[in-house]
Amino acid sequence: MTIVDMLNQSLILTLLGMGVVFSFLIILIVCMTIAQKVIHAMKLDKDVTEPAAGSATIPSVAPVPSAVSAAVPGQDTAVVAAIAAALHEKQS
Numbered sequence: 001m002t003i004v005d006m007l008n009q010s011l012i013l014t015l016l017g018m019g020v021v022f023s024f025l026i027i028l029i030v031c032m033t034i035a036q037k038v039i040h041a042m043k044l045d046k047d048v049t050e051p052a053a054g055s056a057t058i059p060s061v062a063p064v065p066s067a068v069s070a071a072v073p074g075q076d077t078a079v080v081a082a083i084a085a086a087l088h089e090k091q092s
Contacts, residue, residue: 039045
């Protein structure tokens, strides 16, 4: 077997391998798209733990210790105070 024959065989094997992988990816994309459409059609894509439309909850936020805010260089204390006041007002 000559070098040219071995190169031709390696080229064929490379193209065959890449074709198999490409075909698998195309099949995978098609299956995922079909699964998405089926799940959406059966209305299974809704989260059952969602709160009702009128009952919005506000997550609690822990206050930032003053030592941490003072340790950050270049931080404007007025901005930090305004944010803290807004959070406090929102929680009340």
